[in-house]
Amino acid sequence: MSHLDIELQYLKTETIKMWTLVNLQLTKAKEALLKLDKDLAREVILGERRVNAWELKIDRDCENIFALFNPVAVDLRFVLAVLKINNNLERTGDIAESIAKFVLNVNTDFDKKLLEITRAVEMYDGAIFMMEEVLEAFDKLDTVLARKSFQQDEVLDDINVKVNAVIAEYIRNHPENIEPPLYLISVIRKLERVGDQAKNMAEEIIFYIEAKVLKHRSKAEKKKE
Numbered sequence: 001m002s003h004l005d006i007e008l009q010y011l012k013t014e015t016i017k018m019w020t021l022v023n024l025q026l027t028k029a030k031e032a033l034l035k036l037d038k039d040l041a042r043e044v045i046l047g048e049r050r051v052n053a054w055e056l057k058i059d060r061d062c063e064n065i066f067a068l069f070n071p072v073a074v075d076l077r078f079v080l081a082v083l084k085i086n087n088n089l090e091r092t093g094d095i096a097e098s099i100a101k102f103v104l105n106v107n108t109d110f111d112k113k114l115l116e117i118t119r120a121v122e123m124y125d126g127a128i129f130m131m132e133e134v135l136e137a138f139d140k141l142d143t144v145l146a147r148k149s150f151q152q153d154e155v156l157d158d159i160n161v162k163v164n165a166v167i168a169e170y171i172r173n174h175p176e177n178i179e180p181p182l183y184l185i186s187v188i189r190k191l192e193r194v195g196d197q198a199k200n201m202a203e204e205i206i207f208y209i210e211a212k213v214l215k216h217r218s219k220a221e222k223k224k225e
Contacts, residue, residue, distance in 0.1 A: 003069075004069045004075065007061075007065055008065070008075060010061070011061050011062065011065065011079070011082055012078075012138075014058055014061065015082050015086065015138070016138070016139060018055070018058060018086070018089055019085075019089055019131075020135070021050060021051060021054065021093075022051060022089045022096070023128065023132060023135065024047075025048070025092075025093055026092070026095075026194065028043060028044045028047075028096070028100075029041070029096040030128070032044060032099075032100055032103045033102070033110075033187065034110070034115075036106065036109050036110075037103070038103060038104055040103075042100070042104070044097060044099075044100035045097055045101065047097075048094070048097040051090060051093035052090065052093070055089070058082065062079050065079050066079065074208070074211075077207060080207075080208075081205065081207055081208035084201075084204050085201045085204050088197040088198075088201050088204075089197075089201075092194055095190045095191075095193055095194055098190055099187055099190060102183050102186060105183070106179065106180060106183050108180050110180050111177065111180065114180065114184065115184075118159075118166050118167065118185075118188065119163075120184055123156055123159045123188060123191050123192075124187075126152060126155055126195070127156060127191045127194040130152050130153065130194070130195055130198040133149060133198075134146060134201050134202045134205070137202065138201070138205050141205075141209055143210055146202040146203075146205045146206055149199055150199060150202070153195040153196070153198070156191065156194075156195035157192060159192075160189065160191075163185055164185070167181045167185050
């Protein structure tokens, strides 16, 4: 194994570690939200510092590989993909932190009926599943698995599109309980962005393995690929 191969394997290992941390941040933020656990929310907020530090480290590792080894072909695509995935992971960590901050501001438990009609828990589970599935695709170099995220993202988009009408109807029927649904709609918006980040990372995996650029292509075009 060449020195470059060793560095690339190390870079992959570090990226998987960061990815696992971000997924844990999302899971903790979900638990804090559903249980209104403010201590756990604070833990997520503090954990964001580790995510940011890891992002900077991976960026430096990529820069060092460019400077020392001048990678080409598939090796170059891998480092470029990791750079973008690293950025997507940091943004996802920011989203988990934002959800945790919502928990600190909410003073009333979320109505179970509200969670059901907005499909918020389903959406959160779907977002976490996407992140885990794309991580598995990255680890196993599985573009078939990576492409599955495109369909899951459509489910998240559908929930996001429909939630405005659902929340409006709930507020009309429960004018005394306005704060939680307003926070919940913000959470759903952020979960939709998690789906976008996971989809972007799936596209980078496909770019790295197959040398195909899917960015800005329509959903129909991506399915044909």
